[in-house]
Structures are given as structure tokens and as C-alpha cells.
Amino acid sequence: MQKILVAHDGSKSSDKALKRAVEFAVKFNASLTVLSVIPELYLTEIAEADKQKISNSLSKETTEAMEKIRKSLSGKSIEVKTLVRQGDPAEKILETAQKMKADVIVTGSHGRHGTKKFLMGSVSSKIVDYSKCPVFVVK
């Protein structure tokens, strides 16, 4: 195992996934890519200018969160890369995994939005369904 992709959406569950992915990276001497996808806004009622403002602030928040993660891992003896993308989260995660030839995708079972009613959120479910590489869902 050389390349690990971990999907991070700022949720507690994705923090757990990150922690586990770091353990794997250390153990296998693998590189770690942390990806956060900013979902597109489908808010038709909102004016374009306001959408842009929301989008910019989400983008800033996400970039800062990734920077924080990168700093927190700087003491570890692993190669860490952070990525921010925009679009459909599952699609971007799957696309990134293919492009970087990830050996495993690590996700949390739940994220920021869903209820615990389901075993898994829709993003992690879609990743498990469509990924071409193994997926490790942290519970």
C-alpha cells in the first residue's frame, strides 16, 4: 500500500477516518492525500452575488481546515498532501482516487449532514458502490 486517499468533510466521523488513515500511512510508509470537496450550491432562490459570497466563504473555510490538518501532521514522518475540489463529493473523490492511482480510499461512515438512521451516508455509500480500489469505511 503506497497511496492512501482520505475523504474529509470536517465531520467528527471524517476526523476518525483521518486518524486511522494516518496510522495506516505510518505503518505502511505510504503517502497520504486528504481531500475535501466543496459541494455545488443548488440554491435557486438565491441571487448570483450571494451564491458567490457563500461559495467564497465555504472555499476559504475548507482551505483553512485543510491547512490546519496539514500543520497538525507536519510532525509525522509521512508525506501529506491536501486537496480541495468543487463539485459532487462522491464523484470528485472517485475521480481523484483513479487519477492518483490510490491503493485505498478511507472515509467516515457518516458526515456532516446525515442522520444515524442509515448505516452509512450517501457519499460513503456511493464510494463503496463505485470505487475501483478498496474502500475502508471507519465506524
Ligand SMILES: Nc1ncnc2c1ncn2[C@@H]1O[C@H](COP(=O)(O)OP(=O)(O)OP(=O)(O)O)[C@@H](O)[C@H]1O
Ligand atoms: N464533501 C466531502 N468532501 C470529502 N469527503 C466527504 C465529503 N462528504 C462526505 N465525505 C466523506 O464521506 C463520509 C460520509 O459522509 P456522508 O456525506 O456520506 O454522510 P452524511 O453527511 O452523514 O450523510 P448525507 O451527506 O448522505 O446526508 C465522511 O465521513 C467523509 O469521509
Ligand SMILES: [Mg+2]
Ligand atoms: Mg454528507
